[in-house]
Amino acid sequence: MVKGTSRVELQAAKTEAAGRAPVVAATPLPYDEMRDAAGKVRPHYAALAERIDTLSSDELAERQKTLERFFLLQGITFTVYGAESSTERIIPTDLLPRIIAAEEWKTIDAGLTQRLRALNMFLADIYSGQQILMDGVVPRDLVLNAPSYRREMQNLYVPHQAYANVCGSDLIRQPDGKFAVLEDNLRVPSGVSYMLANREASKRVFPGTFRGAGVRPIDRYPDLLLTTLKSMAADWRPNPQVVVLTPGVYNSAYFEHAYLARLMGVPLVEGRDLVVHDNMVYMRTTTGLRRIDIIYRRVDDDFIDPLTFRRDSGLGSAGLFNAYRAGNVVICNAPGTGVADDKAVYAYVPEIIRYYLGEDAILPNIETFLCREPAQLSHVLANLDKFVVKAVGASGGYGMLVGPHSTKAQQDEFAAALTADPENYIAQPTIQLSTGPCLIEHEIDSRHVDLRPFILCGEKIVVTPGALTRVALRKGSLVVNSSQGGGSKDTWVLTDKKDLQP
Amino acid sequence: MMLARVADSLYWIGRYVERAEHLCRLSDVMLTATLDRTESATQIARIALAAVGDTDNAAKARNPYEAALALVLDREDPGSVASSLARARENARQVRDQITTETWERLNLIHLRMSDPNDGRAFADGSQAFLHDTIADLHLFKGAADATMSHGEGWRFLLLGVYLERAQLIGALLEVCFGDRRHRAITDHSALTSLLRMSCALEPYLRVYTADMQPRFILEFLLLDEDFPRSVRFCTARIEEHLTSISRHVEATGVSGPDRLAGRLRARLQYAEIGEVQAGGASAFLGAVLDECAAVHRQVYDTFVAYTLEQRLPA
Structure with missing residues (x-):
């Protein structure tokens, strides 16, 4: 194993970064996915651009309606609870696919594989010998004090050292055209059903263009997921029983849980269907109790077992974690994976990759300043109007300061909070996400997009050649979360021309 | 399973x-x-x-x-x-x-x-x-x-619900029209036609009994016809069929399963005769049928859904 840079060197590197000239000078123009700087359509978008030009805005609107009807009919909706009645809405979905050239995808594929391999090695390490902490590559207290670190996982056998079996990383394309990782989601990443449903829909909406483009298929995701899950079973259980554990029908991602269970052909269970007896997990069936081997859980760590984690949880099953420790059931993703996608640990991922694999990270991180380091803190404090400041433990856009869009009062408030509790904050420069064409109010216009590919890891790592592209539907907005006016669109990863069948 | x-x-x-x-x-x-x-x-x-x-x-x-x-x-x-x-x-x-x-x-x-x-x-x-x-x-x-859908267990549970509900609904309708609480028998032609329409039975009835609208025939048809999908007899035959199939895989637990009740119910209708039914009063007969439907429902729950864990845990 190649050892990484020593703590002192690392410290020096960070400080040097902090001392560099202004991080956010004149904001560069965002990268346009469809057109290059001269306004010419990029080659991989040519067919789509041509097709769009032949369609009138009425025809486009008609196709958008077809698309929305498809989603409504399939029941791909989320429920909005109002004062008097509840209504169901579809997730806003954009008609025009986002296209990624074959060459670019190769880099993404290699980068994601490398990253997940290193993160799983990191998890295996910190939940056993903690070599990386001894070597001082990642600060000990940063890992061990993280709220998502689970002492209960210490020295627990995880097959293939695959702690995170399903990973959905958020990538963004920077103004220079390079992809970078904004966030790793190793807990219970969602959105894969939208990736699959968007593809079904776009096949109906642009059949000709789709056929001509040579889009790589993604419909093997469910069976690859099942293979991955089954590879986690013990050898002496030749025909393992896999289930998907959902919090229930009121969860906003319920459609996805049911969708995956149906496409994998495995039962979709809720906590109330499970019974733990003598460290074995069973489900209640019409013919009695049936033993379960693998649980693909879509319930957060905190809620899976009221005896081990949150006592007020009704979503999991009492005794589940002990059955896991006893080796009678496998929980996927493993509890405690969240420590590797912690916002502060994120800053060390390039070091983690170098430490375990002896390689440079193929996909770079976004430059991140850790307020726990005094030099970096002072730099952040001096430039609060330019940074995005995030609380380490928070998510979903809470506890966040977007510098350029904030008032002086907000900045002062954050400055006080940062000084009082620097360990709890990180800062990143405000990133201009790339933009892609979208159909907005019958007209084609540019909106900011990100990219969430899905990576599976069991016996081996597989990256699905497709992704969920999230769109910030409000003009100029950089927030793609569906809770804050975001939508999604299909993502076409093109086949390499060399591999194409004549 | x-x-x-x-x-x-x-x-x-x-x-x-x-x-x-x-x-x-x-x-x-x-x-x-x-x-x-x-x-x-x-x-x-x-x-x-x-x-x-x-x-x-x-x-x-x-x-x-x-x-x-x-x-x-x-x-x-x-x-x-x-x-x-x-x-x-x-x-x-x-x-x-x-x-x-x-x-x-x-x-x-x-x-x-x-x-x-x-x-x-x-x-x-x-x-x-x-x-x-x-x-x-x-x-x-x-x-x-x-x-x-695969015609397996899930589909059978779906149809079990359909036929049990149907048997109870038609049974209740017949009770209203032919039960003891009705003081005056329905004789009006259009009322009788409407009764058949309510159970979607007009055309099938005409093919069997012609346009001769007799309350006795209507009761016979809706209660005891072997082939009409909304007759109570037909429903009970399906209930038994689906329950027998579903029960095949349940481990014997000592209690009598719902398939026994369903079989008895089916036999009650299969071997009934309209003259006897009317002699004893339609209400008595319909009451027994509806009670047994309710008993099947309870037994389905006890056997397949809300069973006690102690009986099913591995020894």
Whole structure:
């Protein structure tokens, strides 16, 4: 194993970064996915651009309606609870696919594989010998004090050292055209059903263009997921029983849980269907109790077992974690994976990759300043109007300061909070996400997009050649979360021309 | 083998869908009768309302349109068509992974139309077209289930719900028309025709008994006919068939399973004779049938869904 840079060197590197000239000078123009700087359509978008030009805005609107009807009919909706009645809405979905050239995808594929391999090695390490902490590559207290670190996982056998079996990383394309990782989601990443449903829909909406483009298929995701899950079973259980554990029908991602269970052909269970007896997990069936081997859980760590984690949880099953420790059931993703996608640990991922694999990270991180380091803190404090400041433990856009869009009062408030509790904050420069064409109010216009590919890891790592592209539907907005006016669109990863069948 | 909770949901989808279809048909017949302005319109409305359990119905029966509107679209009433379909669809959503996309789409579509804010206007514009379409869509749902779902355990639970509900609904309708509490036998020709329409039985009846409308024949047909899918006998034969198949895999637990009750119920109808039934009073016979249907329902729960864990834990 190649050892990484020593703590002192690392410290020096960070400080040097902090001392560099202004991080956010004149904001560069965002990268346009469809057109290059001269306004010419990029080659991989040519067919789509041509097709769009032949369609009138009425025809486009008609196709958008077809698309929305498809989603409504399939029941791909989320429920909005109002004062008097509840209504169901579809997730806003954009008609025009986002296209990624074959060459670019190769880099993404290699980068994601490398990253997940290193993160799983990191998890295996910190939940056993903690070599990386001894070597001082990642600060000990940063890992061990993280709220998502689970002492209960210490020295627990995880097959293939695959702690995170399903990973959905958020990538963004920077103004220079390079992809970078904004966030790793190793807990219970969602959105894969939208990736699959968007593809079904776009096949109906642009059949000709789709056929001509040579889009790589993604419909093997469910069976690859099942293979991955089954590879986690013990050898002496030749025909393992896999289930998907959902919090229930009121969860906003319920459609996805049911969708995956149906496409994998495995039962979709809720906590109330499970019974733990003598460290074995069973489900209640019409013919009695049936033993379960693998649980693909879509319930957060905190809620899976009221005896081990949150006592007020009704979503999991009492005794589940002990059955896991006893080796009678496998929980996927493993509890405690969240420590590797912690916002502060994120800053060390390039070091983690170098430490375990002896390689440079193929996909770079976004430059991140850790307020726990005094030099970096002072730099952040001096430039609060330019940074995005995030609380380490928070998510979903809470506890966040977007510098350029904030008032002086907000900045002062954050400055006080940062000084009082620097360990709890990180800062990143405000990133201009790339933009892609979208159909907005019958007209084609540019909106900011990100990219969430899905990576599976069991016996081996597989990256699905497709992704969920999230769109910030409000003009100029950089927030793609569906809770804050975001939508999604299909993502076409093109086949390499060399591999194409004549 | 399937999850107990899932079996429960499928069973209730069947029951709710059947209930909704029956209510639509009762409402449709009730509204058709008012068009003819016959004397019997009120009588028919009273029969329909009594058959859904509304016994104090004299006032409502004078305004069949309002009564039908409430029966179909009143969301406050848990027994209305809209409520039944909403529950069927909610159950389907909970077992979305167990039913085929084709089946789900049918049910989802009906629900979307029922919950459309303009449904009141659609009903006012053409209530019969609205009801006709709803019934046709429910047939499509059953057809899709039959044509696309595997005819395994899940499908059998769905149909078990359908037939158990149907046996109870037709039984209740017959009790209203032929039971002891009716002081005057129904003799009016259009009332008898309407009764057959309420159970979708007019055309099949005509083929067997010709246009000779006799209360005795109607009771015989709806209760004891072997082949008509809405006769109580036919329903009980299906209930037994599905329960026998479902029970095959249950480990013997010492208690007598619901298939025994279903078999006895089927035999009761299979070997009944209309003269004997009438001699003993239709109410006594129908009462026994309805009680046994309820007992089958309880036994299904005790055996497949809400069993006690102690009996099933591995030793």
